Amino acid sequence: MKKTIITTLKFQKSQIIFEAVEQASDLILPIYSNVFDGYHFSSSTELEVFVKNSKEALERIIKGKVSEIIIMVASDINENLKINNYSFSKTILNNNATLSELELEKEIIQEFEKNAKVIIKNETLNKSVKNNTLTLIKNVAFLEANFVSLVNRITTNNHLNVAKYYILDELKAFNDTIANKNQVFIDINDNYLKFDLFLGKNLLKTHIVNNGINQIRSKITSKHNKASSTLVNLAIKIQDDLEELKSQDNVVDTAKNVLDFYLEQMLIEYRNFLHQNSLNADHLKLNFYHNDYASAFKKLSIAKQVAVKICSNDCDFISQEMHGLINILTENIEKQDLKKFITTEIFVIDSILSEQKINRKNTLFI
Numbered sequence: 001m002k003k004t005i006i007t008t009l010k011f012q013k014s015q016i017i018f019e020a021v022e023q024a025s026d027l028i029l030p031i032y033s034n035v036f037d038g039y040h041f042s043s044s045t046e047l048e049v050f051v052k053n054s055k056e057a058l059e060r061i062i063k064g065k066v067s068e069i070i071i072m073v074a075s076d077i078n079e080n081l082k083i084n085n086y087s088f089s090k091t092i093l094n095n096n097a098t099l100s101e102l103e104l105e106k107e108i109i110q111e112f113e114k115n116a117k118v119i120i121k122n123e124t125l126n127k128s129v130k131n132n133t134l135t136l137i138k139n140v141a142f143l144e145a146n147f148v149s150l151v152n153r154i155t156t157n158n159h160l161n162v163a164k165y166y167i168l169d170e171l172k173a174f175n176d177t178i179a180n181k182n183q184v185f186i187d188i189n190d191n192y193l194k195f196d197l198f199l200g201k202n203l204l205k206t207h208i209v210n211n212g213i214n215q216i217r218s219k220i221t222s223k224h225n226k227a228s229s230t231l232v233n234l235a236i237k238i239q240d241d242l243e244e245l246k247s248q249d250n251v252v253d254t255a256k257n258v259l260d261f262y263l264e265q266m267l268i269e270y271r272n273f274l275h276q277n278s279l280n281a282d283h284l285k286l287n288f289y290h291n292d293y294a295s296a297f298k299k300l301s302i303a304k305q306v307a308v309k310i311c312s313n314d315c316d317f318i319s320q321e322m323h324g325l326i327n328i329l330t331e332n333i334e335k336q337d338l339k340k341f342i343t344t345e346i347f348v349i350d351s352i353l354s355e356q357k358i359n360r361k362n363t364l365f366i
Contacts, residue, residue: 005031005062006329006347008322009051009155010072010168011080013192014038016047018054021322022062023344028326030317032058048154055158064349069160071151072168072321073120073143075206076194080147082117083167083203085125089135100134101127108138116145120165123202139202141167163342166325169196170203172289174324176311177201182279184270185311186286188293190214193266195273207273211265213293285309290320 010017016036022029034054073081090104121141128135179200187194191212197205274281285307288294294310332341
């Protein structure tokens, strides 16, 4: 029996996640997930063992062998991933703009390679010709060559081929971005707040503020000298019904005040980010990546008459970025240049058990 098993390795700020799903008709089924917390890219041996153990556990579950893996890299890994817009120009050769563009593309790649950078995304945002000069405005994402070498060595040693590198944030927002429109998506984490500026489906810029949910927890608990489950729950999510907490009115007031102050700080940072990027801040709309924290601030934001949207997520058992990846791979099937785009077809495997049954059946007819 054939199975489509899509396997990913996700690099985030201090966490690496091995995630695999099965695509069956129109369904996406969670198969396996494993998390490596606190990793700081200092020990390739630990990472190699983590990938080895995760791969073996997955193969026991699916009763088959996986050979392809997709690498997702989050924009908050600043030392390894850089995303910028660049302007490249070249004099048109022999009145042939198409040939000149191909030559310019080669020169761009060579220039990055000379500086030990590996391009993982190279999107043309604008193209113009003036005075016999071709100018390309590019959105380029690149990884440090040492990081790519580390990942390739670890995957190769575990008999895995890297099918493609993706920017994790672009996959998370894939289902919610709007073509040719600037949008800012907000990621609330335990340790930081992150703003991602998109143009269509292209991530243009990331800004990180060291002010996460842990700051809320610490402000509430410091005022009450304890870290009860009630306090933590209040710090994470404003409850719809506070009747149960009437006996702790002072705690409720503290939590509401702290969360309200945090939202004000978030809005200030958001406005500053918009102004820095010459975007209109008159009509605020907060786009949150899907998580439990975002749900809490949706209620607070609406009370302040700020438009709020939380990214869609069809199933909490599968990550938002995995949903985005599946949609991209499915869309690629419809594109004609299959040499350029990967699809779900490269992740089709044979079940070992089904192969054994087939072999036994065949021997009966020998």
